[in-house]
Amino acid sequence: MSEFTHRPVLLDECIEALAIRPDGVYLDGTLGRAGHSREIVKRLTTGRLICVDRDQAALDAAGERLAGWLDRVTLVHSNFDRVADILDELGLRGADGMLFDLGVSSPQLDDASRGFSYMADAPLDMRMDRSEGLTAADVVNTWPQEELRRILQQYGEERYAPSIAAAIVRRRQERPIATTLELVEVVKSGMPAKALKEKQHPAKRSFQAIRIAVNDELASVDRMLQGAVPRLNRGGRLAVITFHSLEDRIVKNALAQFARGCICPPDFPVCVCGRTPDVKLTPKKPILPSEREIEENPRARSAKLRVAEKLKDPAP
Numbered sequence: 571m572s573e574f575t576h577r578p579v580l581l582d583e584c585i586e587a588l589a590i591r592p593d594g595v596y597l598d599g600t601l602g603r604a605g606h607s608r609e610i611v612k613r614l615t616t617g618r619l620i621c622v623d624r625d626q627a628a629l630d631a632a633g634e635r636l637a638g639w640l641d642r643v644t645l646v647h648s649n650f651d652r653v654a655d656i657l658d659e660l661g662l663r664g665a666d667g668m669l670f671d672l673g674v675s676s677p678q679l680d681d682a683s684r685g686f687s688y689m690a691d692a693p694l695d696m697r698m699d700r701s702e703g704l705t706a707a708d709v710v711n712t713w714p715q716e717e718l719r720r721i722l723q724q725y726g727e728e729r730y731a732p733s734i735a736a737a738i739v740r741r742r743q744e745r746p747i748a749t750t751l752e753l754v755e756v757v758k759s760g761m762p763a764k765a766l767k768e769k770q771h772p773a774k775r776s777f778q779a780i781r782i783a784v785n786d787e788l789a790s791v792d793r794m795l796q797g798a799v800p801r802l803n804r805g806g807r808l809a810v811i812t813f814h815s816l817e818d819r820i821v822k823n824a825l826a827q828f829a830r831g832c833i834c835p836p837d838f839p840v841c842v843c844g845r846t847p848d849v850k851l852t853p854k855k856p857i858l859p860s861e862r863e864i865e866e867n868p869r870a871r872s873a874k875l876r877v878a879e880k881l882k883d884p885a886p
Contacts, residue, residue, distance in 0.1 A: 578605035579870045580811055583857050584669055585609050587809045587877040593617050594666035595803075597657075599650035599794065601628045602675035604635040610669070611639040620665070622646045622656060624699035625678065649699065651793035654801050664803040670794060671811045673873070674698075674781070686781060688773040691751040696777075696784045706780050710753060711746045715739045725788070725816065726779030734760035734776060753777075778814070791817055795824040799848055802880040808849070809877050818856070818874050825851060825878050849878040 578584075584606055590596065592615040598607045601623035611619045619642055623629055629645050636643050646656055650670055657665065678684050678698065685695035685706055694707035709718075715735050722731035737760030738747065747753050754773045758766060766772050782788060798808055808825075812818040828848045832841045856874035864871050 577867065578603070578671065579673065579867065579873045580857065580859055580863070580875045581605065581609060583875055584809050584811070585613075587852070587857070587875065588667040588669060588807050590614070591617065591666060595662060595664070596620070597622065597653065597665045597668045599653060599668060599670040599798075600672065600675070601632060601645075602671065603628070603677060604632050606669055606671060607632075607636060607643075608639075610667075611636060611642055614639075614642050617666075618642055618644065620644050620646060620656065620660065620662075622648055622650055622653075624649045625675065626700070627677065628675065631677075649790060651790040651797065653794055654797035657801055664801045664806065666803050666806045667809070668798050668802065668806075669809045669811075670798075672787075672791060672817050673811065673813045673869070685750055686777070688750060688754050688771055688777045691749050693749060694747065694753060696781045698785050704784055706753075706784050707746070707748065709780055709783055710738055711742050721783045722776055722779045724779075725782040726775035726777075727816075728775040728779060730761045730765060736760065750777075782816075788816060788820060791820050792824060795821065795828075799825075799828050799878070799880070802849075804880050804882050806880045807852070807877060808880075809875060811873055811875050813872050813874075818876075821876050822856075825849065825876060828878065847881060849880055852877050852879045 588596065590610060590613045592613060594617045596610050596617065597620040598610060599622045601607055601621040607619060607621050621632060621643055626647055629647055632645055633640065644660065648656055674686060679686050682690035682692045685692045694705060694710060696706040718735035718738055719731045722728040722734055728734065734757050737756050741747055741756045747756060757773045757776045761772055802808055810821050812821055829851055831845055831847045832843055833845055834841050834843050856876050859870040859873050
């Protein structure tokens with residue numbers, strides 16, 4: 571039962587942000603350990619909670635974690651970027667609240683066989699959805715050197731991306747890179763000695779970059795936002811937790827566009843575009859974890875929660 575004591579990041583802040591109505595329809599697009607979902611569904615009476623995850627293992631565990639509330643829960647095996655399609659398939663026009671926690675779930679990291687960790691040896695996999703085809707081994711062993719450099723630099727913000735990409739290509743010409751610890755050694759071989767002495771694990775940024783590429787994470791976030799906001803019911807809330815700057819920039823920019831009104835040039839005397847905002851940001855700046863939460867859960871340190879509320883119908 572110890573896993574039920576797991577406390578999701580920014581839990582209280584998320585629940586407050588969603589302003590849950592007992593008869594409302596809510597969607598948790600990243601079920602994971604169901605920590606957020608449990609707190610949402612507890613507050614429903616005649617309402618409904620849609621729990622989405624691309625990892626079947628999360629859905630398989632949800633029966634126990636959400637026991638007692640399953641009459642109000644619908645489990646969906648899918649990617650959250652299909653949020654509009656998911657609602658269509660369930661015959662729902664919209665939702666009163668949606669939550670997306672973009673962090674990699676702890677069970678995926680804790681299960682060494684999934685290949686996400688640079689601390690334990692396992693086949694190079696890193697797929698959040700094991701039914702999908704592309705694996706980390708495919709990326710590492712088949713993608714061109716320039717593409718490897720690009721993802722290491724862009725997704726991992728790795729300053730030694732060119733030399734690491736070159737080291738990967740050199741090694742795979744001898745034999746395929748098959749496991750996580752093999753990849754760690756190759757990454758280290760492409761870094762200067764001073765970088766290996768830094769506090770952060772030398773392979774952390776490279777593993778992040780490859781994981782993002784395997785799961786198409788950044789493009790999925792943008793597709794999710796473009797699908798979610800139009801399907802929020804009027805007055806509904808969207809809450810998104812990010813854990814690194816690349817995701818947060820996508821969320822921030824997309825929500826800013828949805829919150830923007832007139833786009834006419836400043837010198838126009840009157841608005842001719844007719845554009846009105848779809849949402850308001852509540853609050854305008856991201857919500858950050860408290861010092862106490864960071865102390866209790868260091869994983870929360872980089873978390874940011876952004877919240878948007880769908881505006882009411884404009885006055886006639």
